[in-house]
Amino acid sequence: MKKKLIGGISLSPPLKALKEKLKIHQQEVHSFEPNMVFIPLVQHIGTPAEPIVAIGDQVKQGQVIAETDAFVSAKIHASVSGKVLDITDWPDAGNQTTQAIIIENDFNYANDFRSTSFAWQQADNSFIKQKIQQAGIAGKGGATFPTHVKFAIKDSQSIDTLVLNGSECEPFLRSDALLMQNNAEKIIEGARIARKLLNDPAIVISIEDDKPLSIAAMKEAASPYSFIRVEEVPTVYPVGGEKQLVELLLDREVPIGKLTADVGVVLMNVATTFALYEAVCWDKPLIDRYTTVTGDVGEPQVVRSPIGTLAGELIDFAGRFQGAPSKVIMGGPMMGRTVNTLRVPTTKSTNGILVFNEENDWLFTENPCIRCNKCVEACPMRLMPMSIDQYFRAGDFDKCEELLADACINCGACTFVCPARRNLAATISDAKNKVIALKKEAAQHA
Structure with a gap:
């Protein structure tokens, strides 16, 4: 019998009503093509990419425009064809700036993609892995972990299960749900490619039970394959967290500091699996993605657009504020970041843009902690958020380390349930980064 999710939250009645009000009913994805794209060079965990094009260059769609020799990194590609206008600092989703390559879209979409599908079944695994690395795929579920690294399995790791995460547990987002409805067979083929690289493990596809059309589409596409099963999971946040999902589906606990591969599991988001299919079968790198634009906009919808599209343009496309x-x-x-400019571009991990007006914004000024313990009950990692928050604000980083701040998965459940509206997730994320930095510093001076 599968275990129940530890911690987590369900939406309150007012938020369930808001979710129903914002529910997206479209059957086909809508596409938007901007006049210019602003492609950040930091879109993944690991070493940032460096530009290999110059201002004034003409580039093809899908051409590599930035890269590095580091293994834990991801190549960056032109998401449109056109002229490189500038390479400059540009606003990012962290309200900082990062280097970006600005390309004027010529709308010709000249590219070198394949016209016939690649026969991967007979190909050598090392060649397939090279294709994935060349495509610059990074986790599209939010973690942005370079996908080719997932297939660098150690001798001590024996993979028996590949989990495809289609849970999309963030409230209001429907990007992966619509992707599964319209591209189920392609996602299944991507999963079969990944399975080949992992020496043929079983495949489990996890989808929340509030997505019946996605479940039906994926079950039909998976039906010819005895090694694939589709599992419905409860609509409880954060059921899509990788460690939570592995424990829920397989009754395996991933120890703190370990990866899912250490317990025999590789986990991939369904959107990442779709990108893998496009890369291996058609030589199409990761240059676009489905993004939910919702909240207080005129026409909430899922939009497919080139990476580097500005948030403000997508909001306008969805009916404006x-x-x-x-x-x-x-x-x-839950895990998104509030931005202070609409000039922030989409990246490989931008699964949503959420707009709130003054009437529906439920976040208020912080108040003192009332020690209600709700954040502890909601934490899926069994941490003590209010205590970590307290010690971080007091500057006691040793106590933050003792309380395992670096085990936080940044799900935001603690902030969401806090009746005092304390921004627990932000301070615990800062505590986590501080603890990690101090550990690295201590190791360097050991």
Whole structure:
């Protein structure tokens, strides 16, 4: 019998009503093509890419425009064809700046993609891995871990299960749901390619039970394969967290500091699996993605657009702001980041843009902690968020380390349930980064 999710939250009645109000009913994805793209060079965990094009260069769609020799990194490609206008610092989703390559779209879409599908079944695994690395795929579920690294399995790791994460547990987001409805067979083929690289493990596809059309499409596409099963999981946040999902589906606990591969599991988001299919079968790198644009906009919808499209342009495409804008979040309401400019571009991990006006913005000024313990009950990692928050604000980083701040998965559940509206997730994320930095510093001086 599968275990129940430890911690986590369900939406309150008012938020369930808001989710129903914002529910996206479209059957086909809508496409938007901007006049210019602003492609950040930091879109993945690991070493940032360096530009290999110059201002004035003409580039093809899918051409590598930035890369590095580091293994834990990801190549960056032109998402449109056109002229490189500039290479400059540009706003990012962290309200900082990062280097970006600006390309003027010529709308010709000249590229070198394949016209016939690649016969991967007979190909050598090392060649397939090279194709994945060349495509610059990074986790599209939010972690942005370079996908080719997932297939560098150690001798001590024996993989028996590949989990495809289609849970998309962030409230209001429907990007992966619509992707599964329209591209189930392609996702299944991507999963079969990944299975070949992992020496033929079983495949489990996890989808939340509030996505019946996605479940039906994936079950039909998976039906010819006895080694694939589709599992419905409860609509509880954060059921899509990788460690939570492995424990829920397989009753395996991933120890703190370990990876899912250490317990025999490789986990991939369904959107990442779709990108893998496009890369291996058609030589198409990761240059676009499905993004949910919702909240207080005129026409909430899922949009397919080139990476590097500005948030403001996608909001305009979705019917513009409705009411007085209060907050724009890149990502979902739980793990997304509030941005202070609409010039922030989409990246490989931008699964949503969420707009709230003053009427529907439920985040208020922080108040003192009332020690209600709700954040502890909601934490899927069994941490003590209010204590980590307290010690971080006091500057006691040793105590933060003792309380395992670096085990936080940044899900945001603690902030969401806090009646005092304390921004626990932000301070714990800062505590986590501080603890990690101090550990690295201590190791360097050991």
